Amino acid sequence: EYHVPVLLKESVDGLDIRQGGVYLDLTFGGGGHSGEILKRLDAEGCLLGFDQDEDALANVPEDDRFIFVNHNFRYLRNFMRYYGYEEADGILADLGVSSHEFDEAGRGFSFRFEAELDMRMNQRSKLTAATVLNTYDAEQLTAIFRNYGEVENARRLVDLIVKARANQEIKTSEAFYQIILPCIPKLKEKKYLAKVYQALRIEVNGELEALEEERRRQKKPGAFGRGTASNEMCTFLIVNISSLQLIPINMIAYRSQYGSVSPSAIVGPALAATAVSTLTGVAYCLLKRRR
Numbered sequence: 001e002y003h004v005p006v007l008l009k010e011s012v013d014g015l016d017i018r019q020g021g022v023y024l025d026l027t028f029g030g031g032g033h034s035g036e037i038l039k040r041l042d043a044e045g046c047l048l049g050f051d052q053d054e055d056a057l058a059n060v061p062e063d064d065r066f067i068f069v070n071h072n073f074r075y076l077r078n079f080m081r082y083y084g085y086e087e088a089d090g091i092l093a094d095l096g097v098s099s100h101e102f103d104e105a106g107r108g109f110s111f112r113f114e115a116e117l118d119m120r121m122n123q124r125s126k127l128t129a130a131t132v133l134n135t136y137d138a139e140q141l142t143a144i145f146r147n148y149g150e151v152e153n154a155r156r157l158v159d160l161i162v163k164a165r166a167n168q169e170i171k172t173s174e175a176f177y178q179i180i181l182p183c184i185p186k187l188k189e190k191k192y193l194a195k196v197y198q199a200l201r202i203e204v205n206g207e208l209e210a211l212e213e214e215r216r217r218q219k220k221p222g223a224f225g226r227g228t229a230s231n232e233m234c235t236f237l238i239v240n241i242s243s244l245q246l247i248p249i250n251m252i253a254y255r256s257q258y259g260s261v262s263p264s265a266i267v268g269p270a271l272a273a274t275a276v277s278t279l280t281g282v283a284y285c286l287l288k289r290r291r
Contacts, residue, residue, distance in 0.1 A: 011092060012036045020044035021089035024080075026073035027051060031059040033092055034066065041065055048083065050076060052122035052205075055104075072122065074209070095207070109201060111193045114174045119197075119204045129200040133170045138162050148208070149199030156183045157196070 012033060015023065019042040025034045028049035037047050038061065047066050050073040060068045069079045073093070080086070108118035108129060117130040132144070138158050145154035157180055164170060164179040177193075184192050202208060 008032055008036055011094075012040070015090040015092060017041065018045075018089050021046075022085050022087065023047045024073075024076060024088050024091045025049040026076065026091060026093040027095065028056050028059070028068065029053075029094070030056070031061060033094060035061065037092070038063055038065060046085070048076070048080065048085075050079075054123055072206075074206075108173065109197070111173055111177065111197055114172060116172055117170065117176060117200075119201045121205045125204075127204055129204050130169075130171055132200060132203055133161055133176070134165050144203050145196065145199045147199075148202040149195035149197075151192070151195050151199065153183050 015037070017023070017037065017040040019040065021041070022045070023037055023041070025037065025047060028034055028051035031049070034047055034049045038045075041047065043065070045065055048069060049060075049066060050069045050071060052070065052072045054070065057068070057070065060066070067083055069075075071079070080088070106115055106118070107120075108115045117128060117133065119129040120127070133141070136144070141158045141161060142154050145151040145157055151157060160180055160183060161170065170176055170179065180196070
């Protein structure tokens with residue numbers, strides 16, 4: 001199976017679907033969330049699904065109410081206007097990597113396989129994990145591993161990378177593993193590698209830049225939603241597969257000088273956080289419209 005959505009019913013319940021409304025699934029993937037949303041829409045409803053991974057095309061449903069956009073969700077406003085929509089009733093984003101991408105050895109997302117260091121969700125993009133490792137300077141790499149992966153010994157990690165690449169380009173997961181092996185903590189290898197790979201993946205795919213762009217757009221009351229005259233906003237729901245991902249997301253609020261790392265700061269003061277919980281390592285953040 002391509003991907004099993006986390007908290008499927010809970011997240012779609014949180015959108016408070018209006019049968020004839022307009023909704024956005026920013027991370028279509030295997031189509032699990034989109035399928036559940038479509039079940040709750042009537043003939044007048046519409047759902048736009050975004051995914052930059054071409055593999056997701058195989059999961060597009062045959063449904064006249066669904067529009068698939070094979071691009072990063074940072075372009076959502078352009079495509080909404082292209083298809084004749086100015087407002088949305090709800091937005092859902094299931095951030096992270098799908099199980100399909102992890103399990104496809106050749107994509108390079110997992111340290112479980114020997115593969116080229118790729119990690120591109122958009123396979124048309126030129127930037128790969130190998131490019132990052134071989135061309136970024138030491139300060140850039142250190143910032144990436146600290147900010148996007150919370151790697152505690154980021155400086156030592158980068159020193160090993162810079163020293164190794166001076167002799168030979170780093171191309172594969174096995175070569176990378178052998179290079180950084182001296183700084184991997186004993187008994188915590190998988191957790192450490194997960195942080196390192198997460199940091200590289202976020203940089204390669206510009207994941208935080210896309211979220212930050214949307215946060216900036218949501219900064220002004222009435223920026224994107226129904227009934228702006230009454231200050232009613234659309235629902236923005238974020239599901240994080242890994243609780244670790246709350247860390248870099250919260251950093252957006254810090255970098256944006258909100259002075260807070262509260263969930264409401266992620267998408268702007270016009271939205272209020274109504275539920276934040278952690279269930280079996282899954283971070284679930286629900287941002288509901290004010291009524």
